[in-house]
Amino acid sequence: MDFSEDSSSSLDVEDLFDLALIIAFPRWAKIIRPRTNHFEKWLDQEFIDRFRLSKATILFVLDLIKDQISHPTTRIKFKHGLMGNNLLVGDSDYPLKKYLMTPLSNLQTIAEERYNESQIRTLNPIEPSYDVWKRRFPILAIGVNVDFETAKAVIVATAVLHNIANTLRDKTIIVNPQLEEDVELINHVPVDRVNNTPNIPQQIIRRSLVNYFGNL
Numbered sequence: 001m002d003f004s005e006d007s008s009s010s011l012d013v014e015d016l017f018d019l020a021l022i023i024a025f026p027r028w029a030k031i032i033r034p035r036t037n038h039f040e041k042w043l044d045q046e047f048i049d050r051f052r053l054s055k056a057t058i059l060f061v062l063d064l065i066k067d068q069i070s071h072p073t074t075r076i077k078f079k080h081g082l083m084g085n086n087l088l089v090g091d092s093d094y095p096l097k098k099y100l101m102t103p104l105s106n107l108q109t110i111a112e113e114r115y116n117e118s119q120i121r122t123l124n125p126i127e128p129s130y131d132v133w134k135r136r137f138p139i140l141a142i143g144v145n146v147d148f149e150t151a152k153a154v155i156v157a158t159a160v161l162h163n164i165a166n167t168l169r170d171k172t173i174i175v176n177p178q179l180e181e182d183v184e185l186i187n188h189v190p191v192d193r194v195n196n197t198p199n200i201p202q203q204i205i206r207r208s209l210v211n212y213f214g215n216l
Contacts, residue, residue: 038050038051039055048170048171048173052136052137052161052165052173053136053161053165053170054165054168054170054171056168057161057164057165057168057170060164060168061160061161061164064164074088075088078099078100079097079099083099087099087100087101087205088100088101089101089102089119089122089123090102090123091103091119091123092105096202096203096206097202098201098202098205100202101119101205101206101209102119102206103115103116103119104116104206104210109210109214110214111210111211111213111214112210112213114213114214114216115206115209115210115213118213132162132172133158133159133162135172135173136158136162136165136173137158137161137162139154139158140155140158
């Protein structure tokens with residue numbers, strides 16, 4: 001594999017981030033500055049420790065990242081009604097949306113209990129994957145100390161990179177005890193954003209689901 005300065009592999013993670021910003025925010029001008037060839041500078045394990053991904057995975061990403069980012073995300077498709085009658089499921093950390101169903105608070109009926117139980121059973125297999133994602137990119141666990149728009153780009157970029165790394169079977173990142181504690185702490189911060197205002201579209205959709213569970 002050629003890692004020379006003349007090849008496309010000389011692009012580094014900073015190039016990747018610049019590309020993501022250009023695609024996400026076309027009005028931002030690219031900042032051109034001298035680049036370090038990190039493929040030559042770091043040994044394989046040093047590269048993984050620094051960038052959380054292997055050289056092979058980064059090269060794979062560089063071939064795919066433009067198309068991956070430019071395609072509409074699943075959430076955008078849901079937001080614009082492009083996913084039919086399908087819905088997303090989220091815990092109480094998320095606001096209730098027409099396309100995103102969250103748990104009920106102050107349960108009063110068996111139907112509501114069944115609805116919430118279905119939420120728990122759906123989310124339980126998924127949540128451990130977030131822990132692995134945070135361990136690969138610790139910034140997600142300890143806090144993204146940048147402005148809101150940049151934070152969104154960082155979250156999307158790390159999600160894309162993490163999924164590609166899993167597809168290519170990059171090895172699991174080992175973290176130190178302090179980071180492990182940070183990951184566990186952030187997973188148990190109580191946040192209550194349950195919206196119980198009646199007769200708004202998202203409440204009507206959720207109530208129809210509750211009624212479904214009441215008829216089981």
